[in-house]
Amino acid sequence: MIEASALSKRFGARRALREVSLTVHAGELVAIIGPNGAGKTTLLSILAGEARADSGGVSRPPEEIGWVPQQAALYGRLTVAENLRLFARLERCDDVAAAVERMLAQTGLAERAGDRVETLSGGNRQRVNVAIGLLSEPEALLLDEPSTALDPGQRERLWEFLRGRVDGGTAIVYSTHNVQEAERHAHRVLVLADGEAVYTGSPRELEQTVGASGLDFEAAFVEFLRRRGH
């Protein structure tokens, strides 16, 4: 579905990504975890076609990938519906009105449709942000720390929503620094540390790799990084 091979990116002397490869299949939910500054955003924005890698390639053109950046990319002065309509038009959706209606219904924002985005709470804004990423019904969806601005209830609804998508065959990659979230929802995790992919596999295997039973996943993760010298 999405294949990224040996992506590298430098910011001056800093190596934000070092030869990171990743394959995501249809109906798969992959979490990218790692401490702040590990390179999660850099990786996702290259996959999304927003940034260019210094070397390496991505198999899918950006137009076929839905993208939900970490910071809501919305026009505050426009209403929820106007934002959706604008991006639906720019994405050249066949039926703009239907796409807007669908996303309003799916994200539960129908009654806020006429409100300006600048008046929304952080959580609702993030829902609009997610909705825009899904307007064109992409087969692959990338989300950068999608749950950060949400309260537990909203978070739960987001995961329900994303699971529904995955069950429908969408490939989803999301980043988080909340390892529990990765353990609970992801089929597979990619652990990034200092721009390096130090682990790919299921959350369960990561725990086994550390080999310390009785540790919860977060503790296992920290232990794993410590042993790798990060």
Added chain:
Amino acid sequence: MRWLLLKDLQILWRSPLLVALLVIYPIVVAVLIGLALSRGPEKPRVAILNEVPAGGEVISLGGEEVDTSLYSQQLFDAVDPVRVDSREEARELVRDGDVLGALILPSDIPFKLQSALEPATVEVLYNAEDPVKAQLVRDTIKSQVQDANAALTRKFTGVALGYLNLVVSGGSSSFLGRDFAVLGLGPAERILAQARASLPPSSPARGQIQEVLDFARLARENLDLSDELLGSVAEPIRVDARAVEGAGSTALSSFAVALAVTVSLMFVTLLLAAGTLALEREENAFRRLVRGLVSRTALLGEKIGLAAACSLLVALVMLAGLALFVELDWSRAPLWAAAAAAGALSFAAMGAAIGALAREVRVASLLAFMVSLPVAFVALVPSGTVSGAIYDTTRVVSALFPFDPALTALGAALDGSGGMLLPLAHLLVLTLAFGAAARLGLRRFD
């Protein structure tokens, strides 16, 4: 692209402060300039103490009555006169700043003018606290006094010439009420010649008379030339003013209109272009847009087009508003529109370059203001007020920004002074250059 344009208009419309600013600012500027132009320069307020007794203004020059109050009236007309009754009062008004200066006409002016033995003197008091105002008072009075001087000198010359004529040709005149006849050099010469002829050839007086005759002829011939000489004394230097630099220089009112419109055009366009572009980044939408939805170049084109179109509209409304105060040649309206459009495009490209540098609307607006003020200032530095090298530098700097060519193009469009093609070409080059700079600036954010 059109959806983006629509979106920007919608956002603009929902920024009431900005819209108000864009609408009100040009109207206020237009009205201010219009009022300033239609009122004309104000006359300085000057206290006048006229000590010349009523009826004493008429003097007699060579038998001719001359009313000197005509000249003082001209002087009073050039200022906003405040009549006072004493020197103390005049001095006080000047000191308190109620008037810019005081003019005192001493009672002996007519007498001195008539006797022509020593120059008549008018006294001027002024407050030197404000050098500009002091200069204004001095200049106004000086130029009026010079006019009066020239007129009086012509009169004096006329009188002197009359006397000279009398001496050369002879005739009758009156002095102190008594008529008398003057023989004149010409008749004297004739009489002497006859007297000489009647003398015996051996008489020694013949030679002496011949000498007197020679002198009389020489004097007559030379005095005949003196009317030309005196005529030139009446006006030793004539001012023949002619503008050299600023070929076909734009009339003051057209210049003020062009300046008002260019300044508004600059602020409105720079702010709009820089602001709308920076907004895309401030809202993070830029990243979403450029991944396949809109090309960076198209995005830039949209912002430049939007800003230029809005500010062109503002400029045309302003011109129409100014036309209420200043006479503008409506048949040249297509030229104004062309000049304003070229200027708007150029400013918009410059604004986009500023917007490409800034991530936030506030930073972009601040940058736009900070750049435009010195650009306008530098473009308006007149030659001769700074040293040659600095002036040349200001010319070069001005040429790098659209303000100067936009002002020139608009001035030329308004009153047909000078060609429009050169400034329009200049604006086109700047549009392309700033557009390219903006495009480069956007690439930085890959």
